[in-house]
Amino acid sequence: MRKWIGATAAMGMLALGGLAGPAAQAAEPSAPKVIRVGATQAMDSMNPFLAVRLVSSSIHRWMYGYLAVPDSKTLQPSPDLAESWTTSPDGLTWTFKIRSAKWSDGQPITAADAAWTFNKMITDDGAKTANGPAVENFASVTANGQDLTVKLKTPQASMLDNPVPIMPKHAWEKVGDIARYEANEYPAVTSGPYIAVEHKKDQYVKLKANPDYWRGAPKIDELQVIFYDNPAAAIVGLKKGDIDLIGRLAPPDFEALKGDENIVQWNTEGRRATYLQVNHGATTSDNKPIGDGHPALKDPKVRQALHYAIDKQKLVDQVQNGLAKPADGSIVPPMYKDFFWQAEGEKKVSFDVAKANKILDDAGYKKGADGIRTMPDGSRKLQFRFSIHTDAPIEEKLAEYLTGWFKELGITLTTKRLDSSKFTEETGTTALFDIAISGWSVNPDPEEVLATHLCSRRPTASGEGGGTESFYCDPQYEALYQQQLKELDRPKRADIIKKMEERLYTDAPVIALYYPNNLEGYRKDRIAKVTSIPEDKGMLYGGSGYWPFYTLEAVSKDGAAAEDDGSNTGVIVGIVAGVLILIGAGYFLTRRRKTVADDRE
C-alpha cells in the first residue's frame, strides 16, 4: 500500500511538473512567427457558401480572393482577382480580366473558377445561403480563358463591392450537396494570403501563410484565430498574452485594457450608425397599414420635435463612455468620407428642448392637466413605447435619457424589452412598435444600408420577406436610389447618395444618434506592425478586406524573458504541487498506520 501511494505521489509530481511543458517548448530557437487573433464568436461553417457569421466571413476574406477589394487608402474598389474590368455603355455587361495567378495547390486561377462560383449560386439554392442576394441581379455569367463576363438584369453601380469569394472550381465541383458540405478538408485550396490548415470546432482555426500568394507571402508564418465565449475572458487572454489582437470591443471591455503598457488601445471611427427607428405609419409592400404605431408619429413635425429633444453629445458621453461621435448626419458613418453627408446651417438639428416644445405647440399638440400632450383632435395622449433588447445595458441607459428628455416635451416614453428574435419580428415585420433602437454596419459601398429603406423591403401582407429598417416608402428616396444604381461615375453617385441621406435626416423615419467607434486592442510586444483599413486611422479586425491581416508583422523573438518567465512559473507550480502531494501522502500514510494499529488493538 505504501509503495502504491509513493508511486502515485511520484506520478503526480511528474504530472504537475510537466504542466509547464507547453510553455517551455515555445522557447525553441527557430520558432515560427505566429500571431493569435481572439474572436468572441465561433465559426458557423468553413464553407463560404453557408457561413453567415462575421468571424467566418472575416476568415474567408483572408483565405480567398474576390473580384475586387476596397483600396487600403481610399476604400474605393481596387483590383483583386480581377486585375481590370470594363462596363458596356448600358451598364448591363461587365467584363473582368482574371489575374494569372495560382491556387495554393498549384492549379491556375481562371475565369472558369469565378463563373463556376457565381453559377453555382444562381442554380443551386443551397449555395445561396450566405450571399444569395449578391447574384440576384445576375442574368448570366460566362467564362472564356481569363475573361469573365457578367450580364446583369438591371444596372448596378455597387457591382464591384460583390461580397462573394471566388472558389476553386477543381476542388469544389466534386462536392455533392453544397448545403451540407462542411469544407473540413485541410489544407484548404485558397487564392488569398492565408491557407486554413486546421479547424477545431469552437476552439480555433489555424491559417498558414500562402507562400505563392500573388501579392507576395505574408510576413508572418501563421495566423491563428482563437475563439472565446465571453469578452471578459478574451480581455484576460489579451492581457496575459494568450492572444495578440482582439476587435469589436464594447466600451467597458475596451477601457479594461487601459494602463497595460504592452497593449495598444486602438480607437478609431467605426463603420456603424446607431439610430432610432420611428414607426411613422408602417405599411406592407402593397401599401396596407400594418402594426399598432402611435398615430402622432405619422406627423413629421412630431418626429422632428423628438429629434430636437435628443442631446446626442450627452448620449455619447454617458452611454458610450465618450467612445462615439454624435450623429449630425444619417445612416452612413463619417469613416466613409466619399459617401458621408452631414447637416449644416439651417437644416442641422441641434439639442433644443424649447424649440421642440414650440414645434409641438404650433402643431396643436396641447398639454393636458397632467402635463402630457394629446393629439390635436384630443383622441390620444402622446404616450410612446420604446422597444429595446433584453440584457442590453447600453440600450437601457439610452432609454433612461430619452425618457427624461421626452418628458420635458410632455411625451411619455415607456421602455419595452424584447428578446432578439421577438424584437426583429416586431420592429421588422409586424410593426408592433412606436420607437425602436436600431443600427447598421455599413460596407465600403453603402448600397445595402440604403436599400433597407426602400418600399420593396417592406413585408408582404402575409408578413413575408422584407429586411426593412424603417417601413419607409418615399417616392423621392425611391427615385434617388434608382438613379444611383445606374450612375457609374463615383463622385456623381456619391452626390445622389448624399441626397438620400439628407432625405432620411429631414423626413426622420430614422433618427441617427451617434456613430460608435471601432474599438480594438493589440499587444505591441507581439505585433510589430499592422496596417489598418483605411490606412489612415482605420480598422483592424473590424475592417473589410484582408489588408490588416495580410500586412501583420510579428515582433522578432528576442524576448527570451517571457519564455523564462514561463519556465519559472512551471518550476513554481511543480514545487508547490509536489509539496502538496507529499503532505497529502504523508497524511494518508500516518492515518493508514493508525488504523492498522487500531485494528490490532
Next chain:
Amino acid sequence: MTISTPPAADAIAEEPARRGLLRYAVAKVGGALLSIAMVIVATFFAFRLLPGDPVRALAQGRNMTPEQLDLERRRLGLDKSLLEQFVQFVNQTVHFDLGTSYEYKRPVLDLIGERIGATLLLTGTALVMAVSLGIWQGARAGWKPGSRFDKFSTGVSLVLWSVPTFWLGLLLLMVFAAGIGPIPGIFPTRGIESVDAPDGFGYVLDVAKHMVLPCLTMVAVVYAQYLLVMRSSVLDEVGQDYVTTARAKGLKDDEIRRRHAVPNALLPTVTLVFMRIGFVVGGAVTVEAIFSWPGLGQLFYEAIRVPDFTLMQGTFLLITVSVILMNTLADVIYHVLDPRVRSA
C-alpha cells in the same frame, strides 16, 4: 439432511424477492419510457411556443427576398402543417434521428457527438470530485455536529453554494489565469487544449491543465449539496443502537463512522448522485461560457439564441432522457441496495 435444509429454505425465500425486483424494475422502466414519450411530445410543442420566426432570425438582418425566405422555410420543413411536422418529428426521433440544425445545416446528432466528449469530461470529473469532497466532509461534519470542523466545512460550502457561478468563474479566471500581484497566471484563459498542444502524454497534461479552473468552479459551487445531504444522514445514524453497540464493543470512533454509519447513511446521497449524473450530460452552460469550453452547454445556449428548433429539441431531449434514465437507474439501485425499500 438437516444440513441441506437452510439453503433450500433460503432459495425459496429469495425467489419471490428476485421476482419482486424484476417486476419492480420492469414497472420503473415502463414508467420511464412513458415519461420519455411525454417528453418527446412536450418538447415538440413547447419549442414552437417560443416567440420568434426561426427563418427570419437566421437571416440575421441580411437582405433576403421573400422567395429566399420561402425556400429556406421549405428546406426546414416549416411550410408543412403543425401536425405533419409533428408526425415527422416523432418518426425521426424514434429512429434516433434528431433532424438537421437550422443554423449549422448539419445533423443535430453530429453536432452533439462532436461536443459531448468535452462536456462529459468536465462535468464528469467535477461530479466525481464534488461527490467525494461532499461525502467526506459531510460524513465527518455530521458525525460531530457543532464541532469546529462541522462549522467550518458547512460554512465554507454554503458560502460557495450561494456564490453566483459566473462571478466565481470570472474571479478564478482573473486571479489564476491572468495572475494578480505575486500570483502567477499559470492556467490558460480558455478552452480544452492549447492551439499547439503536444501529442501523447503531453496532450493529456495539456487538457488537465485546461480543466483545473472550470472544474474547480463547478466543484466549489455544487459540493455543498452532497455535503449537506451526507451530513444530515450521518447525523441520523449517530444516535442509533448499532452505533452504541459498536462503541460498547470497543471499536474506534473513526472505525464506527467509516465502517458502519457511513454505508448506512449513503443511501440518500446515492439517489442524489444518480440524479446529478443525468444532468451531467446537460453540462454547465455558465461554466462552459466562462472558460470557452467547447461542450454541449454552449451549443444549447446558441440554439436558444437563434432559435434553432431542431438543435434545441435535440439537446433538450438528450438532457431530459438522460435524467429520466438515471432516475430510473437510481430507483432500481436503491431497491437493490436497501432491503427496507423492498419490503415496504
